[in-house]
Amino acid sequence: VNVLNPYRTSSSPAIDRLSCLAPLSERDRAALAEAMHERSRVRPRGELLREGQAIGRPKLLLEGWAARVRMLDDGRRQFMSMLLPGDLVGSCRQARPLAVATVVALCEVQWCHAPEAEPGSGLGQAYAASAAFEEAALLAQITRLGRMTAAERICDFLLELRTRLAMAGLASDTSFDMPLTQETLADALGLTSVHVNRVVQGLRRDGDLQWKGGRVTLTDPDALAAKIGRVEIRVSEG
Amino acid sequence: VNVLNPYRTSSSPAIDRLSCLAPLSERDRAALAEAMHERSRVRPRGELLREGQAIGRPKLLLEGWAARVRMLDDGRRQFMSMLLPGDLVGSCRQARPLAVATVVALCEVQWCHAPEAEPGSGLGQAYAASAAFEEAALLAQITRLGRMTAAERICDFLLELRTRLAMAGLASDTSFDMPLTQETLADALGLTSVHVNRVVQGLRRDGDLQWKGGRVTLTDPDALAAKIGRVEIRVSEG
DNA sequence: CGGTATGTTGAGAAGAGTCAATTATGGTGG
DNA sequence: CCACCATAATTGACTCTTCTCAACATACCG
Numbered sequence: 368v369n370v371l372n373p374y375r376t377s378s379s380p381a382i383d384r385l386s387c388l389a390p391l392s393e394r395d396r397a398a399l400a401e402a403m404h405e406r407s408r409v410r411p412r413g414e415l416l417r418e419g420q421a422i423g424r425p426k427l428l429l430e431g432w433a434a435r436v437r438m439l440d441d442g443r444r445q446f447m448s449m450l451l452p453g454d455l456v457g458s459c460r461q462a463r464p465l466a467v468a469t470v471v472a473l474c475e476v477q478w479c480h481a482p483e484a485e486p487g488s489g490l491g492q493a494y495a496a497s498a499a500f501e502e503a504a505l506l507a508q509i510t511r512l513g514r515m516t517a518a519e520r521i522c523d524f525l526l527e528l529r530t531r532l533a534m535a536g537l538a539s540d541t542s543f544d545m546p547l548t549q550e551t552l553a554d555a556l557g558l559t560s561v562h563v564n565r566v567v568q569g570l571r572r573d574g575d576l577q578w579k580g581g582r583v584t585l586t587d588p589d590a591l592a593a594k595i596g597r598v599e600i601r602v603s604e605g
Numbered sequence: 606v607n608v609l610n611p612y613r614t615s616s617s618p619a620i621d622r623l624s625c626l627a628p629l630s631e632r633d634r635a636a637l638a639e640a641m642h643e644r645s646r647v648r649p650r651g652e653l654l655r656e657g658q659a660i661g662r663p664k665l666l667l668e669g670w671a672a673r674v675r676m677l678d679d680g681r682r683q684f685m686s687m688l689l690p691g692d693l694v695g696s697c698r699q700a701r702p703l704a705v706a707t708v709v710a711l712c713e714v715q716w717c718h719a720p721e722a723e724p725g726s727g728l729g730q731a732y733a734a735s736a737a738f739e740e741a742a743l744l745a746q747i748t749r750l751g752r753m754t755a756a757e758r759i760c761d762f763l764l765e766l767r768t769r770l771a772m773a774g775l776a777s778d779t780s781f782d783m784p785l786t787q788e789t790l791a792d793a794l795g796l797t798s799v800h801v802n803r804v805v806q807g808l809r810r811d812g813d814l815q816w817k818g819g820r821v822t823l824t825d826p827d828a829l830a831a832k833i834g835r836v837e838i839r840v841s842e843g
Numbered sequence: 844c845g846g847t848a849t850g851t852t853g854a855g856a857a858g859a860g861t862c863a864a865t866t867a868t869g870g871t872g873g
Numbered sequence: 874c875c876a877c878c879a880t881a882a883t884t885g886a887c888t889c890t891t892c893t894c895a896a897c898a899t900a901c902c903g
Binding site: 550 | 848849850851852
Binding site for chain 2: 880881882883884
């Protein structure tokens with residue numbers, strides 16, 4: 368049982384997540400199911416979007432993880448945010464929008480075109496809520512990078528992933544699969560992989576977490592959240 | 606003459622900035638002029654929005670600077686982004702949105718309600734472009750905090766301010782008024798005020814900038830941008 | 844069974860923070 | 874015009890976190 372997402376229906380991670388953001392009508396679900404018939408695949412390190420190029424139709428991530436990334440010309444690399452199943456890629460209010468960051472697959476990824484939402488539909492609300500959560504995630508990232516220590520960054524980041532994955536039915540209360548290396552984690556958190564390694568070892572020693580073979584287990588997520596002063600963000604009323 | 610904003614009309618910073626984002630019709634301008642009749646004032650350190658509370662109607666910043674800010678419970682403070690004249694505050698696609706960050710005035714601020722944009726109007730496009738630029742600014746902030754040294758952060762930040770202020774007609778090619786203290790600059794850049802002080806002194810010594818009495822002068826903005834590898838972001842085609 | 848990607852370790856250097864004192868600076872009331 | 878105050882800027886000495894540059898170990902893959 369997933370206490371973080373009572374709406375979980377096991378239909379598909381993407382649908383689970385969207386229906387967690389707003390109640391979907393049968394029509395909405397049908398549109399999603401229809402859209403999901405035609406899936407595209409991207410291999411690890413492949414790009415879903417390239418900075419400076421036209422965005423095209425918005426995509427819906429179905430499986431696998433991706434990241435919005437920016438590179439400095441001397442090779443320094445920074446991830447803006449992680450994109451998980453159920454997340455929208457390239458959703459935008461503009462007329463002829465350009466991507467402001469490259470989106471790169473961190474493992475085998477599947478996506479489909481996000482179906483047009485009928486005005487006022489639950490799906491439209493879900494898209495809007497998704498955008499709001501995405502902005503909240505950017506602000507959380509800024510706070511991590513600007514004002515947290517390495518250990519705090521790692522814990523806060525993992526707690527955020529756990530919450531977001533749970534919406535898609537991809538996390539139990541304490542653990543989830545994470546296809547990241549210490550290197551990619553470093554790129555997400557503004558650290559070096561060497562330092563990530565040392566700090567993770569410290570967290571393991573202290574019994575805060577386990578991380579082996581692509582699976583993360585947080586010993587006591589609530590206690591950890593309390594320890595680093597993390598609060599979950601609410602994005603709309605009710 | 607302001608080479609950064611050829612659209613500058615001297616009517617008002619906010620209108621200058623919006624008309625720089627999309628061509629405004631006479632109708633749009635009239636709606637803006639009408640809305641700007643009723644101005645609200647906020648004193649320095651006053652709040653325009655509070656994290657977790659309902660957003661209400663979107664606001665248009667007319668004068669003065671504000672910042673989106675988040676605080677950690679031990680007092681650490683991080684600015685997400687600066688809000689300048691012509692920027693929208695609390696614009697959002699959602700039904701009953703909550704503010705995801707507090708917005709605080711950094712000096713005497715004036716704002717008005719942002720007039721509703723007619724569908725398809727230039728004003729609507731300007732709002733959309735403004736939102737896109739705001740997201741780009743968040744990504745730039747993440748890159749600064751995650752992967753730049755203190756000196757790079759300061760230069761990149763000042764260059765961004767120059768570009769944005771120029772859209773509102775508030776910057777010449779090399780200089781602009783900046784109502785920030787070294788302390789607030791530190792909160793924006795994830796540094797301490799002591800370190801900001803030392804690094805700014807270094808930049809002054811190297812002849813990169815002057816900063817005295819609330820006015821910043823960048824000796825050679827283009828050279829500085831090249832030095833730190835900064836590129837201006839484009840957000841839509843054409 | 845190599846080979847590549849990933850994870851681990853050590854020593855030393857550099858960047859940034861801390862704490863505390865000192866010096867401008869600007870605005871106020873007398 | 875000046876004394877006074879609060880805020881902001883500056884400086885010094887010292888600490889601590891994080892980075893750098895290796896080298897080495899392990900795991901996964903065909």
